[in-house]
Structure formats: C-alpha cells, structure tokens
Amino acid sequence: MASQNPLDISTRFSQLPSAFFTAVKPQPLVNTRWMAWNASLATQLGLPHFAPTDDLKHQLVGEAEHPLFSPLAMKYAGHQFGSYNPDLGDGRGLLLCELSDSTGTVFDLHLKGAGLTPYSRMGDGRAVIRSTIREYLCSEAMAGLGIATTRALGMLASDTPVYREKQEFGALLLRVAESHIRFGHFEHFFYSDQLAELSLLADKVIEWYWPELSSAEQPYAAMFQQVVNNTALMIAQWQAAGFCHGVMNTDNMSILGQTFDYGPFAFLDDYDPNYICNHSDYQGRYAFNQQPRIALWNLSALGHALSPLIENKQIEAALGQFEPLLQQYYSQHMRAKLGLHNTLAEDGELFVTLFELLEQAKPDYPRFMRGLANIDKDGEQAVIDLFIDRPAATAWLNRYLARCALERDEEGMAVPADERCRKMRMVNPKYVLRNYLLQNAIDKAEQGDYADIEQLARVLAAPFDEHPEDEMLAQLPPAWGKGMEISCSS
Incomplete structure (x- = not known):
C-alpha cells in the first residue's frame, strides 16, 4: 500500500496465475449518479461516510483508474439447474481490489455491471436499476437479520440504455464480500484437469480464510468440513427466516457459506413450503422446501471436484x-x-403440529412469528385472527x-411471559423486505426518487426494532x- 493512500488496499487474487482470471478494465456508464451509499459499511472500510464525489467516485466506478486497483474477471464454472456448464465466469462484474477494515478482516471490492468480459457469453455485461436495488437492499436486510451474506457499499444509476424484456437503464453495484470464491471455481479446475491450480486454490482458501486449518492432519478435508458446516448454518438461517434464494446453482454458492448472488429471491409472505420465487424454475428445483436438499447436492458436487x-x-x-448440522442449527433458530x-x-410433537397448521392454513409467516413474540402486548387474538x-x-x-409455562431459567425459576416475549422480539x-416493498422502491427509483431506498435500508438494518x-x-x-415470481433477468 502506498503510504499516502488512506485505504488499506491489496490485490492478492491478481497475484494468482493467469488461469484464475482475466484482467479487464471497467467500461464506464453515462452520467452515473449515486442511488445509495452505505455509510456504516464505508466507515468500517475506511471510506468516507458520505457518498464520494470526483476522484474517488470516478475510480470506484471505473471512470478513472485507481493506481492500486487491479480489476479482473474471475473464471469459474458450475452446475446450473443440475447441468454442468464450463463456460461461466464474471460476465458483468470485476474484482477491483481487496480492502482491510479496522479489525484486519479483508474484503473484496467488486463492481457489478462493469461491462463486457471474456465470460459474458451472449450477455451485455450490464446490470439494471431494478436488479441492483434488489441486491443492495436484500444484502443489507440479510445482514440486519444476522444471516451470513455479502454486502453492498453503494449503487449508482446511469443514462446508459440496457435492453431486457424492455429498455431499462444501466446501474452499478459496489459489492463487498469476504470472498467471491464459489463452488464453481473448484469445479472449473477439476473438470478442466488443472489439478495444480485446484490444489493452489484450496491452499489459498485455507491461507486466507481458515489459517488455523493448515495445522490439521488433513487440511483439505478440514477445509471441506468447514464448508459443509458453514453451508448448513446458512441454510438453517434461510429456512428459519423464510428466505427463498431462487437460483442455488453451484456458481452461486459461496465457499464461505455466505448468501451470494441475489437474483429472483423472496421472503415468504403466506407460509407455503412449496413456494417457487423464480419464474424460470419450471420444475421447482429451487422451491423453498427444496433448499436443504439442493445445498447437500451442491456440496456433493464440490466434494467431487475436491x-x-x-x-x-x-x-x-x-x-x-x-x-445433522442443519437440524441442529435449524432447531436452535x-x-x-x-x-x-x-x-x-x-x-417434537409441538413443532410437527405447528408446521402442519402453517402449511394447511398458510398465514403470513413473518406476521405470525412476530405475533407470537407480541402476545404479552397484543394478546392471543391478534395471532388467532391470522387464521x-x-x-x-x-x-x-x-x-x-402451556408449553411456554414450563420454561425455566438457569436458576430453575419460571420465565415470565414478558421476558420470553422480549427475547423473541430480538x-x-x-420488518421484512417483502417483494412489493422492493417493487415500490424500484418504481420510484426509475423516476429518480431514491427516498424509499434510504428508508428501507435504514429500517432493515434494525428489523427487530419498532x-x-x-x-x-x-x-x-x-x-x-x-x-410474486421474479425474473432472473438483470
């Protein structure tokens, strides 16, 4: 890092062999302007708490070169809806650099919507306002819920036309993640018989993210066990929160077990375990109740690659x-x-009858769970009226x-209802990021009004508060x- 630069910048991924990536410069959009800036995350990373203008803004969005950035498009592969596709990679996003926060944790800084790369296939390398807002707000909502996730530093609109089902306008997302390494990275090197690169990638994952595993008797086996554990925890969090990812392809699975690549996601409204949020998922492969099974399928694909x-x-x-890990984590949540x-x-029987009731009656899932937490204030009828x-x-x-009345604290004393409910409200x-709220925010943002984005981001950062x-x-x-069913198109 240059001593005069206030940011702790590194480019460690760019030091890997050329098989891992292609160096690509961002292709600027026309008349970029901030739709949102994540002040708290920016402060954590040593960036200004206000949306930057002039030099830093131009460098972050690729309108000017930053002397310490090394923009690159990662190469990976993956199973998409169960079929292996070798021709994947960063088709519209670039890893700009890595930033260290005040604790020494290293984060990737990634520019999504940066233009064409060698891996764009038939795409245009762009993102649109609609999908960018969806990812920005959902990643912040997941962080507010305490669910492992990538984050977003900011997003920008532009006047560059982009064509999907209709003409839209290009947008940029500054994504922040502890890693952009996916299951599909390992699959690429395995299926292309680049075993030295496969081993090097595993070595770097251990070195960068789990250095304590390097002293294990079998470091690679310990790494895989860590991935299995982290993925089980993430899926348990999704299921407890009623979150549907929508496209659990192996190229959308983070090696760290963090929610990654927000596309046609949704949070449950009415409780429907068979809910499919992706209108392209004709077979229901990624339905809400299939997510645990698919996570195991994806882990099996990763295991085969390793x-x-x-x-x-x-x-x-x-x-x-x-x-067993999934059941343990889900039960805890x-x-x-x-x-x-x-x-x-x-x-066990209480839980069985609960989910039978929910599946039969299909009440609003978030409102039902919050209603149970508010029984001390709102009474039982508020819950009953949902059915x-x-x-x-x-x-x-x-x-x-009656079961709650049997709860005891560490000293063997009965837990008062107000104390139980206070903890449940935590x-x-x-507040849940429902798709209709997102759609309202998107409609306004496409007219240049970003107030709903700011309001939603603020509330979803503390969703348990009143x-x-x-x-x-x-x-x-x-x-x-x-x-609502959501399109993959972005």
Missing part, C-alpha cells in the same frame, strides 16, 4: 454431517423464535402457551404483492 485432494471416505463423512430454550420430550380456521389456531396456541423481525415512524413498512402485502 476428490483429487481428499479421500472419498473423508468426503462422504463430511457430507454425512450436513443433515426455531427454538429461539418460539422462546423455547429448554428441551422437553413433547417439543381462517380459528379453532385449530386456538387449539395449537393453547398448547404452545429474533422475530417486525420504528413507529415507519409503521407502514410492516403492513401485510396487498393482494398483488403476495407470492
């Missing part, structure tokens, strides 16, 4: 841990959401409250906004 480095029995042993921290024999079959809801709720959000001035954002979705 087979030159890890014995098959070790791969199988790690994969065998996925479902759901118990916290229901305020049940003790483990009793009858709990058409009120007798069935009442019967389950009575059973649940894990059951009042925010009485923003109460309208907690309303149930209108009929047109329920169960």
Whole structure:
C-alpha cells in the first residue's frame, strides 16, 4: 500500500496465475449518479461516510483508474439447474481490489455491471436499476437479520440504455464480500484437469480464510468440513427466516457459506413450503422446501471436484454431517423464535403440529412469528385472527402457551411471559423486505426518487426494532404483492 493512500488496499487474487482470471478494465456508464451509499459499511472500510464525489467516485466506478486497483474477471464454472456448464465466469462484474477494515478482516471490492468480459457469453455485461436495488437492499436486510451474506457499499444509476424484456437503464453495484470464491471455481479446475491450480486454490482458501486449518492432519478435508458446516448454518438461517434464494446453482454458492448472488429471491409472505420465487424454475428445483436438499447436492458436487485432494471416505463423512448440522442449527433458530430454550420430550410433537397448521392454513409467516413474540402486548387474538380456521389456531396456541409455562431459567425459576416475549422480539423481525416493498422502491427509483431506498435500508438494518415512524413498512402485502415470481433477468 502506498503510504499516502488512506485505504488499506491489496490485490492478492491478481497475484494468482493467469488461469484464475482475466484482467479487464471497467467500461464506464453515462452520467452515473449515486442511488445509495452505505455509510456504516464505508466507515468500517475506511471510506468516507458520505457518498464520494470526483476522484474517488470516478475510480470506484471505473471512470478513472485507481493506481492500486487491479480489476479482473474471475473464471469459474458450475452446475446450473443440475447441468454442468464450463463456460461461466464474471460476465458483468470485476474484482477491483481487496480492502482491510479496522479489525484486519479483508474484503473484496467488486463492481457489478462493469461491462463486457471474456465470460459474458451472449450477455451485455450490464446490470439494471431494478436488479441492483434488489441486491443492495436484500444484502443489507440479510445482514440486519444476522444471516451470513455479502454486502453492498453503494449503487449508482446511469443514462446508459440496457435492453431486457424492455429498455431499462444501466446501474452499478459496489459489492463487498469476504470472498467471491464459489463452488464453481473448484469445479472449473477439476473438470478442466488443472489439478495444480485446484490444489493452489484450496491452499489459498485455507491461507486466507481458515489459517488455523493448515495445522490439521488433513487440511483439505478440514477445509471441506468447514464448508459443509458453514453451508448448513446458512441454510438453517434461510429456512428459519423464510428466505427463498431462487437460483442455488453451484456458481452461486459461496465457499464461505455466505448468501451470494441475489437474483429472483423472496421472503415468504403466506407460509407455503412449496413456494417457487423464480419464474424460470419450471420444475421447482429451487422451491423453498427444496433448499436443504439442493445445498447437500451442491456440496456433493464440490466434494467431487475436491476428490483429487481428499479421500472419498473423508468426503462422504463430511457430507454425512450436513443433515445433522442443519437440524441442529435449524432447531436452535426455531427454538429461539418460539422462546423455547429448554428441551422437553413433547417439543417434537409441538413443532410437527405447528408446521402442519402453517402449511394447511398458510398465514403470513413473518406476521405470525412476530405475533407470537407480541402476545404479552397484543394478546392471543391478534395471532388467532391470522387464521381462517380459528379453532385449530386456538387449539395449537393453547398448547404452545402451556408449553411456554414450563420454561425455566438457569436458576430453575419460571420465565415470565414478558421476558420470553422480549427475547423473541430480538429474533422475530417486525420488518421484512417483502417483494412489493422492493417493487415500490424500484418504481420510484426509475423516476429518480431514491427516498424509499434510504428508508428501507435504514429500517432493515434494525428489523427487530419498532420504528413507529415507519409503521407502514410492516403492513401485510396487498393482494398483488403476495407470492410474486421474479425474473432472473438483470
């Protein structure tokens, strides 16, 4: 790092052999302007808390060269809807550099929508305002929920026309992630028989992200076990939060187990385990209730790609841990959401009957969970009124409250309802990024009004708080906004 530069910049990925990437300069858009700037994340990375202008802005968006940036497009492959595709890579985004925050954690700074690369295939290398807003706000919403995710430093609109189903305008997203390495990176080197590069990539993942594993008896096997663990935790978080990713291809799976590549995602409105949020997913491969199974499928694909480095029995042993880990993490999250921290024999049946009730009645999932957390303030009727079959809801709720009465603290004392509910409100959000809220923000932003983006970002950074001035954002979705199917097109 140059001593006169205030940022702690590195370009470690660009030091890898040429098989890993192609150096590409960003192709500027016309008349770029800020739609949003993430002040808290910027401060963490040593950047100004206000949206930069002039020199730094021009460098961040590729309108001018930064002396310490080394923009590059990564090469990877992946299984897309179950079929292997060798012709993938960064087709519209560039890794600019890595930045270290005040704790020494290193983050990739990635410019999405930067133009054509050798991996663009038939695409134009651009992103549009619509998809950029979706990724910016959802990554911040996931961070607010405490779910492992990439982040977004800022986003910009432009006057450059981009053609999808209709003419839209180009946009840029400054994505921040601890890593942009995907399962598909390992698949690329495995299937192209570049085994030295495969080994080097594994070495770098251990060195950069889990250096403590280098002293393990089998470092590569330990690395794979870490990926399995992190992925199980991420999927458990998704399922508990009612989050649907929409396109769980292996090239969209982060090696660190962080939510990555936001496309046709959705949070559940009405509880429907079969919900498909991606209108291109004709077979329901990536339906909400299929996400755990697909995560294991993807981990198996990664394990196969690592087979030159890890014995098959070790791969199988790690994969065998996925479902127990997923169940463990999911149980922890759901118990916290229901305020049940003790483990009793009858709990299994209580959970079974809960999900039977939810699947049959399909109440609004976020409102139901928050309603349970607010029983001390709003009463039982507010929960019961979410159901058409009120007798069935009442019967389950009575059973649940009787179980809550058996909760004991560390000293063996009964847990008061208000204390239980207070803790439940810390894990059951009042505010969820519903697709209709996103669509409203997108419609306004395309007319140059970014106020909804700012409001949503502020509220979703603290989704468990009351925010009485923003109460309208907690309303149930209108009929047109329920169960929206979203396009992959961006």
